[in-house]
Amino acid sequence: MKGTSPAIPDQVDVLVIGGGINGISAFRELALQGVDVVLMERDDFCSGASAALSRMVHGGLRYLENGEFRLVRQSLQERDRLLKNAPHCVSPLPTVVPISSWIRGTLPTIAGFFGARVKAHRRPGLMIRAGLLLYDLLARHSRTMPRHRGLSRAALRKMVPGITGSAVGGVLYFDARVSLPERLGLEMVLDTEADSEARAFSYTEITGIEAGKIRWRDRLNGASGSITPRVVINATGAWVDIVGSAIQPGANAKRVHGTKGSHLMIRNPELQAALGDHMVYYENHDGRICIAFAHAGAAMVGSTDILIDDPDAAVCLDDEKSYMLEALANVFPTVRVSEEQIVHTFTGVRPLPVSEQGATGRISRDHSVDVEPAGLQPFAVLTLIGGKWTTFRVFGEEVADLALAELGRAREVDTYDLKIGGGRNLPTDACERTAWINRCAAATGMSEARFSVLVSRYGSRAETVAAFISEGDDAVLASAPDYSRREVLFLIEHERVREIGDILLRRTTLGIEGRISAALTSEIAALLGAASGWSDEETSEAVARFNETIQHRHRVQH
Ligand SMILES: Cc1cc2nc3c(=O)[nH]c(=O)nc-3n(C[C@H](O)[C@H](O)[C@H](O)COP(=O)(O)OP(=O)(O)OC[C@H]3O[C@@H](n4cnc5c(N)ncnc54)[C@H](O)[C@@H]3O)c2cc1C
Structure with a gap:
């Protein structure tokens, strides 16, 4: 191989x-x-x-209330670098913050900023806007996105239909997201x-x-x-x-005491329609921030923040699921999420420094x-x-x-402007991009639609993937017809794949989309087994390892 x-x-x-x-x-x-x-x-x-994040490429609005201005400025700069250096993976994310009161909660928010331990409270709209003014200011040197703006109650409801009637208005600001980190x-x-x-x-x-x-x-x-x-x-x-x-x-x-964070991938048409292209960044009753946005064909809802001693034990537990669903119901009171609509979960551990802080959200x-x-x-x-x-x-x-x-050596090059992977030579101008897609599709005998799908997955590397596909007989995967056998073979041969989960969970979005099935697993196992020279027994062992991972770590049954 x-x-x-x-x-x-x-x-x-x-x-x-x-x-x-x-x-x-x-x-x-x-x-x-x-x-x-x-x-x-x-x-x-x-x-x-690095597989469990909320997919936000962001300055971290919330860190302002911990006084972490240097971190926010640096993160905003890096966000803007990534929009330029990895445009195939990182894209703008309009974010809506619903506001329950413009003024109530001002005193505890200020006291919390100065380090006082305060009871859980909602953040007031005025303080959120003040934070966003600062956010815009910190991003001014590398500005790639519009400034924030306030939303009236009517504008908020138009932008996010179904949002709680208790919101008196909202704020719209811009961060970024990564499609497949x-x-x-x-x-x-x-x-x-x-x-x-x-x-x-x-x-x-x-x-x-x-x-x-x-x-x-x-x-x-x-x-x-x-x-x-x-x-x-x-x-x-x-x-x-x-x-x-x-x-x-x-x-x-x-040195480190991590906090576990879980996310739910929910396939619920009403929720997905309400979210549209926006991320909704909302508070739960305990003052914790939760997020929801449409991602990989589902609504991604997160996250929890729970101190954990053994990072290998981190899985999404039932009480975390209930916590996230309850927080979601507070912001979308008419949306009903059933258990079967949770098609995938993922959990990871934030490597946070050991801290005396009582609330996990206050740890740097x-x-x-x-x-x-x-x-x-x-x-x-x-x-x-x-x-x-x-x-x-x-x-x-x-x-x-x-x-x-x-x-005892010196730095010779820096990565500030260095494009990454499929972000290299990717035409960003719409006309140039169309011409490039047409040219590459014609050169490989592929339809423009199919080549565009490859571009959305691999950026400029789509050209190499398409050339590889065109070199042999191909057929779509029976259990995931938007992928083909030679596309998967390309991943196996050129993307350091050793396990079934490498393909289903990390080289493609098939896992996070909630599309893992026994049929898909065995199709991928057959391709990987043949390419790796596995015996039938080795292939069965690989399938068993993968099933254990998705049932235990992702709570997917099939
Ligand atoms: C729920 C959650 C949400 C988050 N959301 C965001 C977000 O939206 N935006 C953002 O910017 N950040 C976010 N983060 C933070 C971010 O994901 C992490 O801080 C970052 O990915 C940490 O990367 P890392 O390389 O330091 O650690 P990891 O990605 O955990 O990598 C450490 C690696 O070490 C390996 N390892 C362990 N032991 C050994 C060994 N003995 N030998 C060899 N290898 C070993 C592990 O297998 C692991 O792959 C989030 C984190 C979580 C958990």
Whole structure:
């Protein structure tokens, strides 16, 4: 199978542990400077928190009330960079905030800003508008989107039909969304490997240290070995303390205490119609912010924020479901959601710093790096703490600069304007785009409609995907006719696929759309098994592993 990983070296300048968005970002930064770097991820790339986000690429309006102005400014800048550098994946997201009172709640909101512990309360419209004035101001240098504006009660109801009658008005502002965050992470791995000698290995777990060498194990084929790095970047998110004590036995630092967050994918026509193209950003009775917007053919509703000790135990529990449905019913009182309409759930753990804050929402969402020079252990260790998805580029840049300092090297290139994956050479002008689509469709004998679908999935890489498809006999998947067998084969051969879930949950939106079925699973398993040379028994084992994942972690039964 093409794309099979080369051998893992014995020695390397930098070993990145963890292939979530932040580890991949640091890996990309270092590889671009010509550093000898290897990344190891124990599952698929972007399968931890980086697969569980609310899909918002945002400044974080809510962080203003925690006084995190630097984080908001940086996040807004990164949001605007991503709109330019990854236009195939990141797009504007008009956001509506319903307001229950313009003034009530002002005093507790101000007291909360100054650090007082206050009872749950609704945020007043005036304070939300003040926050948005600041939001607009912080985004002024890289402005890519319109400023916020107020909505009368009538305008709000027109924009979001079905919204609660208790809203006295609303506010409309603009942030952005990412269609498939896992794909963007993977594309950074592919770009990096294409442009450098650096290599990333999925399903390769760091298990400990022996005689100064870091031990790894391939979780799928059982291979194992060791590697000697000069610098280790521990980018394992909610797992940093577990991995930290595995590679530095005796050091039991507690840096991260994650919070679990779940989302529901709901296929309910009334809710989807009410949401239209907007995200609704609303408060629950406990003052927590929830979100809902139409995504991947369903309404995505989230999220919870619950401290959790064991990140591997994070799944969406029934009380979380009830909490999110109750909050949704407060804002859309006439919408009835039945159990069968919940077609998929996903959960992840935010890698938040250990904090004394009582309310999880008050814990800082900012990032930092703990630097331990070589000494006690034979390599320097940089441990990543926190980090939003939105800020991955700048976090990766900061970590890479620290690693370069450890290696005594200087930065040569930066990623500020570097396009990612299918965002490279993607025509953004409507006329140029149509001409490009027509040209590529004609060159590959594909209909323009089909080629446009590929563009919506892969951006400019659609050209390579279409060329691959046209090189052999093709047929649609019987259980997902908007995909074809050769399209899936392309993913298998060129996108580092090793497991069924890599395709259904992370290379495509089929999982989050709630389209996983026994028939689809076995179709994908047959294609992957044939390409990987699996025996029937190995194929059945892969199906069993996938079924366990979706039943346990995504609560999908089929
Ligand atoms: C519910 C929720 C909603 C969120 N919403 C947003 C949002 O809308 N916008 C936003 O910007 N951010 C959001 N975030 C935050 C964002 O998703 C995370 O902060 C970010 O994805 C963290 O990335 P990471 O790479 O640091 O961690 P992860 O993605 O968790 O990656 C860590 C990786 O380390 C691997 N690992 C663990 N142990 C080992 C080992 N022994 N060997 C090798 N690898 C190992 C894990 O498998 C994992 O893949 C949200 C987070 C959650 C949970």
